[in-house]
Amino acid sequence: MSDVARVAGVHKATASRALNPLTSGQVNQATARRVLAAARQLGYTPNATARSLRTSRTHTVGVLIPDLTNPLFPPVVRGIENVLFPRGYTALVANTDNEPDREAAHFEALLGRQADGFILATGRRDHPLLVSAHERGIPAVLVNRGTDDALYPLVTGDDPAGMTAAVDHLVALGHRRIVHLAGPAGLSTGLRRSQAYRHAVAAHELDARLVECESYTADAGERAMVALLTEAGERPTAVVGGNDLIALGALRAIRAAGLRCPEDVSLTGFNDMPFLDELRPALTSVHVPTHELGVEAARLLLEQIEGAPAVAKTISLPLRLVVRDSTAPPS
Template identity: 60%
Template sequence: MSRRPTMSDVARLAGVHKATASRALNPSTSGMVNADTAQRVRAAAADLGFTPNTAARSLRTNRSFTVGVLLPDLTNPLFPPVVRGIEDVLTAAGYTALLANTDNDPAKERTRFDALRGRQVDGFIVGTARREHPLLEEAHAAGVSVVLVNRTTDRRLHPWVSGDDADGVRLAVEHLTGLGHRTLAHLAGPQTMSTSATRERAFREAMHAAGLPPLRAPVVAADAYTAQAGERAAHALFDRHPGVTAICAGNDLIALGALRAMRRRGMDCPGDVSLVGFNDMRFADEFQPPLTTVRVPHHALGAEAARLLLAGLEAADGADSPPVLPKTVLLPVRLIVRASTAAPGDV
């Protein structure tokens, strides 16, 4: 069996000193190496199939070089690109992501969290945050390194990476009012989640900015970010507010449920009701009709969350490092206009 390639092999192939190769392959020190040299080292590592010896690193640094990733629902198309972004950054830094699905169940989440801590993970990237979240408060009190992705808590205790939800809703409302719609509804997500609260608040503010009164801006909350919950909420909306001509949905799955409700009622989209989703999940362009939606850079969310966690772990290595306020990163979003929106009455 051929031996495993070493850092010395990488350095020899790249024509650099072993210490230079080591710095080039460590994200926390790669900035100390000339960019061309660093690229040459990375190419040599790739050619040799070199991966860091995490066992040796663990003994040297008292780290496991693993990160726990808690996700609410792996079947939600939003999360695979987030995970890919996390893994791309962690893998380059010599870390491994350990994924755990919680099914939005707090008891299962706690069990998964405790199991990952038992495996000595160095930190967590958490996509399961609720506005009130005792487990995350306990993690903060215990000094566990945590970065939140997509959702956050009402008490800002941990770094958080998200798309700019408020701006996305503003773009959706301005698009619909620009088409001439004057009675717009919001199918919100579950009220226990920060994404739902932020998007609902942004919807109300955007409608106010458009000069439209609350009577022309009804809100119905779905009890989950699923197509089934979206369909139930849409039926309730149409029963209570038959004059609505446009809907801003809390996410693309809720929008899919709204489309199902419209079909069951013999309604046309966008002829009777225009519809905007949120996230631009995979296959949103293949809905019938293709869905106008707010595109969130999910891969970038995961990558930035991983970078924040790694930076926090490096900072924690400094014994005299002063405490820092948890950082918030909001990434820009954009509206993708497709066939599910049109002027009122257009077919």
């Protein structure tokens, strides 16, 4: 730092402020550029370990994701980073594959690296790891999925409103046999969306018919749809997927059975992940503001890191139905 200050022609304290994202705004822009040029010339890299010893912070945040192959989560991580980076924080992302042991191992590894806090998209309704983290006073925020025992802030979408909009849309088209391919009931999203589906069809005086998928994957959705189509009784004219991947799996099964979408079976998803409009047919889906989920989660975590208490509140962001070609009146 002394060498950088000497080459830039500034005091050491000025050089330090210019190279710290949290304080760089306190330095004249021309001076800051001169300091940065000197740092590049000398190959200077701030010693994060030394800084953390001085400040008791590492400016790193652990982000645990249940499935990185699910297109829902990259925009969430992008929103998190868009808040953390300008504040001088780095997100360390780990994939858990929805396995509790793997999640616990990643959590402890990041904690051993002195992560200042955690954002978890891995929430299960019964989640012992979060109970332990709360008892240890570890700052954390949940995103998308929550727990039955509210211990930490949760940022999620208004799932009941989204599911109600999907059912209302299908009923308005004339559908009366509407089935829900639900996500796992052990996850708050699966429970909330299933409950909302039941309430929505009941409001239209229709019978609820629900098939629970073992996971939020296309393969699970395909298996559930195959089982549904082979059951005795009247075939559904419309299917509401617990998420977009379940809906895509259902679409595979519909085609494999020689049926057409939407002529024979209308189909909706949930999350509105990227590229749905490129499918044939383009998938009707409930849009979840995934980037904003990440933004709000990061904002709440920084408040905790800076001393605010971890109030177990829920921030529910509005959702909207995006109507595309996969829904039509029943034939």
